[in-house]
Amino acid sequence: MDRLNRAIMTLARCSVRVVPAERREWAEAVWAEAGEVPDHRRLSWVAGGLWRVAREAGIVRRIAYWLAIAALAVGAAEVVSLIWRGAAVAPGFRPISWPTSSLGAGVYVDPHTTGEFRSLAIATVVLLVALPWIARRRGAFGPVSDSSAARVVRVGGCAGICVLVLVLARQAETLGEDLAAVPWSENAVLLGVTITYLTVIPLTARRWFPGVVAMHRGEATTLREEIQYPVLEFLVLGGGLVLFVALLSSVWCLIAAYVAGILAVTARGSRVAPTTLVYGAGAGVAGGLILYGATWPGRGFLDSNPLLPPVVIVVLPAMMLGASVAAARRVLRRSDPEALRREAWREGLVAGALTGGVAALLITTLILGTMVILHRQFPAPTTEAYFSLALFSPLIGMLIGSTAGWRADATHRRTPQPDGPLGVLSDD
């Protein structure tokens, strides 16, 4: 133990030199004071002091940044390695029969699969390069909010998506799964539509949405507004339908939507409360793990697994509902009734969507990752089942969450409060 203490103390002594010059004096002060501290408390004194001085000097953030860059570099290297080796698929291979098929001598390279996994691999590289750039720009998607919850959700979500794309590329290489049935060119067009919609809508909505609401209330007066707002509404709704079709058709678009969603709710300009992120992401992680446990190999799919229907039909929606109600109730403390209604609805919607999205991302990554890494067979008929879950789970979460937020607001209004008819409490 003494030897360990001495080693840690030596490390701490060396770490003083890493602290930037303007803060080094403080790190040396912590070290100098260590001589006064009794032996059995010296290690915690030095470790605690140096850690906090390092945090004050921004070293921890710098280390985390470089670790993230290193992780991205490893991911990019993995992708380059995949592209270099090419896809190797055993002849007549069917994913459902894994692991009875084997790769080995005389493997057959399927050009179709090669194209698929190469496109996914390129998508990964684009994602890895684009994410840090988008996330640092000012706007609807960045930079990240100051709250710890937003940082954790953003880093965890983006890391999860990168892992998912890598798993997809690996799966296309090793299992020959037919993931991207849509041709390259069509995929690119759908992705362009998705990115345009996801980029333009936040800007448009912030600027024009109040006008559209006013129009529905009959408040729009000028001829220009009476033409402008319906056209805008039509474009937004029509674009939403096109987006839905794109998400339904292309894995790339789905991934782009997930990235946009995670960046938007965790951006500095987002009005979503940090507690909503905690409730939504926490419930999503729990739901994803429960779902994964229920689908573990050998338990069968919906037709033969008694565990799965209650989990899919009851547990996951219940988690969406619970997170949404908790998030909506958390904001029912505002004095402005209109703001209260809007916020309860928004927080519920985001919490529900986050629960559904995180659960779907987790279950898809875990199941496909387990299939690729551990060569275990899961009883889902196709990978598309998981992508359907990834698409519909956040949408169902939005529906449940917005309804829960609206109901929580209505219930709150009906409940007599000691401070007034609307239950006005002091602001946070």
Place this chain on the structure above:
Amino acid sequence: MVRDRDFSEQTLSVLTALRSRPGTWRHGYDLARETGLKSGTLYPILIRLADRGLLESCWEGEQPAGRPRRHLYRLTSDGLARSKEVLIEAPALARPATKRRRTVGGIAPREA
């Protein structure tokens, strides 16, 4: 202008300790024992107070035998004036942390 809400309970206890002997140079462990704060809490507070010009610091002049030179702290004139204001405004928060936490990482605090 420093806002009052920037002074946490722990910061106020450090200010109280420093004000108890104004003009005297104090070292970090001495302050830790008096306030009941751990090094990980105490040093960021000292850094922020110094950044705001409320605290001055220096190294001990001569090299003492058998131990390294200490880093010493005391309130500046601005620090004394500001701490007087905030401690009058928030006397309940200014009581030493030792009243709430009896030990400094297991070490019994010195009587204030």
